[in-house]
Amino acid sequence: MKHSVCVLGGGSFGTVLANIMANNDHQVSQWMRNEQQVEEINLTGLNSRYLPNAPLHQELLATSNLEQAIRESDTVFVSIPSKSFEQVVQRIEPLLTEDKILISTTKGFNPNRFELMSDILRRNPATQKIGVLSGPNLAKEIAVGQITGSVIASPDEEVRLRVIELLKSPTFRIYENTDSTGVELAGALKNIYAIVCGLAKAMKVGENTMSMIITRSLAEMSRFAVHFGANPMTFLGLAGVGDLIATCTSPLSRNYRVGFLIGSGKTLEQAIEEIGEVAEGVNTLRMVVTEAEKHGLYMPLAEGLSKLLFEKAKLESLIGSMMTGGQKWDVEFATKEENKHG
Numbered sequence: 001m002k003h004s005v006c007v008l009g010g011g012s013f014g015t016v017l018a019n020i021m022a023n024n025d026h027q028v029s030q031w032m033r034n035e036q037q038v039e040e041i042n043l044t045g046l047n048s049r050y051l052p053n054a055p056l057h058q059e060l061l062a063t064s065n066l067e068q069a070i071r072e073s074d075t076v077f078v079s080i081p082s083k084s085f086e087q088v089v090q091r092i093e094p095l096l097t098e099d100k101i102l103i104s105t106t107k108g109f110n111p112n113r114f115e116l117m118s119d120i121l122r123r124n125p126a127t128q129k130i131g132v133l134s135g136p137n138l139a140k141e142i143a144v145g146q147i148t149g150s151v152i153a154s155p156d157e158e159v160r161l162r163v164i165e166l167l168k169s170p171t172f173r174i175y176e177n178t179d180s181t182g183v184e185l186a187g188a189l190k191n192i193y194a195i196v197c198g199l200a201k202a203m204k205v206g207e208n209t210m211s212m213i214i215t216r217s218l219a220e221m222s223r224f225a226v227h228f229g230a231n232p233m234t235f236l237g238l239a240g241v242g243d244l245i246a247t248c249t250s251p252l253s254r255n256y257r258v259g260f261l262i263g264s265g266k267t268l269e270q271a272i273e274e275i276g277e278v279a280e281g282v283n284t285l286r287m288v289v290t291e292a293e294k295h296g297l298y299m300p301l302a303e304g305l306s307k308l309l310f311e312k313a314k315l316e317s318l319i320g321s322m323m324t325g326g327q328k329w330d331v332e333f334a335t336k337e338e339n340k341h342g
């Protein structure tokens with residue numbers, strides 16, 4: 001069945017998703033606020049700022065008319081950075097109807113209060129058909145046809161099946177999960193650890209060290225997520241360990257690059273400016289460390305990174321917090337109660 005879909009956001013991820021769905025013969029409009037970019041995509045089939053090496057399907061329609069794009073669609077993907085997500089969703093709320101499906105692809109927290117993007121979507125009074133898409137999905141790799149897997153998470157089967165129908169392709173495979181909280185938290189939290197790994201890479205650490213950091217990152221983010229209702233097993237899937245590996249090891253990850261630039265002597269502000277695209281991990285770090293303190297959750301890597309980025313602590317204190325911390329069990333977040341506080 002041919003669907004009409006709207007993707008909100010003109011960045012790299014929104015563009016690759018819109019392009020896959022147009023290639024799958026669905027009617028796709030991509031909303032963006034920049035008129036010049038709309039014109040460029042419609043005239044040349046290129047989004048030169050965000051995805052310069054990917055020719056786009058000729059039926060993909062870029063638009064700055066938000067109202068028309070929403071009214072004409074049965075499925076809406078929101079690919080807007082977390083900082084502006086709530087504001088854009090408030091604009092579309094009056095246009096939503098109970099049959100529309102809403103999907104967040106954004107990996108971050110609302111900077112105004114501790115909540116996820118799906119919480120923002122759920123506040124609309126019209127539709128509760130909501131899902132989150134997450135996984136090791138570096139947009140620039142997807143754009144050139146690298147084999148990629150992703151996860152659609154929603155308790156609602158109709159939502160999961162719709163997203164699979166829209167996005168599946170010979171190079172893009174979508175898996176299902178009902179643990180929406182776990183999948184969404186995994187996607188947001190891994191950005192913190194991608195920054196840590198970028199820093200570590202700049203310090204030229206060995207592979208033992210890198211594996212230890214990535215694995216302890218997985219333990220730390222799972223511990224946090226389990227506290228907020230996630231299934232720890234979700235973290236063994238693509239949205240958890242999968243995305244952690246991709247973003248903690250790839251220079252295509254903006255969060256990893258933030259860490260690498262800081263480790264190479266740049267300030268946080270210089271690193272963000274040089275990248276010129278969203279690096280969600282910085283806001284996520286602020287929100288998560290505050291929440292971890294409030295709930296007494298042990299997160300030495302996140303706390304150490306927060307001190308380094310926001311309080312100008314030395315790098316050694318980040319390493320020190322991992323090496324001398326109180327946690328002594330390997331996978332305590334997923335094992336028996338008696339192992340938790342040994």
Ligand SMILES: NC(=O)C1=CN([C@@H]2O[C@H](COP(=O)(O)OP(=O)(O)OC[C@H]3O[C@@H](n4cnc5c(N)ncnc54)[C@H](OP(=O)(O)O)[C@@H]3O)[C@@H](O)[C@H]2O)C=CC1
Nearest residue numbers: 009010011012013014034079084106107137138139277278
């Ligand atoms: N890129 C990737 O590999 C992946 C990204 N994601 C997630 O997807 C989300 C979007 O990322 P990505 O596409 O990469 O981001 P980019 O930085 O590439 O682009 C952000 C887009 O959002 C637009 N935007 C920002 N604020 C507003 C606003 N107030 N109103 C309208 N448009 C706005 C920008 O418009 P303008 O150009 O006019 O500023 C730009 O088109 C992020 O949360 C990211 O974590 C998830 C998986 C992979």
Ligand SMILES: O=C(CO)COP(=O)(O)O
Nearest residue numbers: 135136137138253254255
């Ligand atoms: O989430 C991503 C890949 O899965 C993209 O990571 P960055 O936002 O760090 O580029």
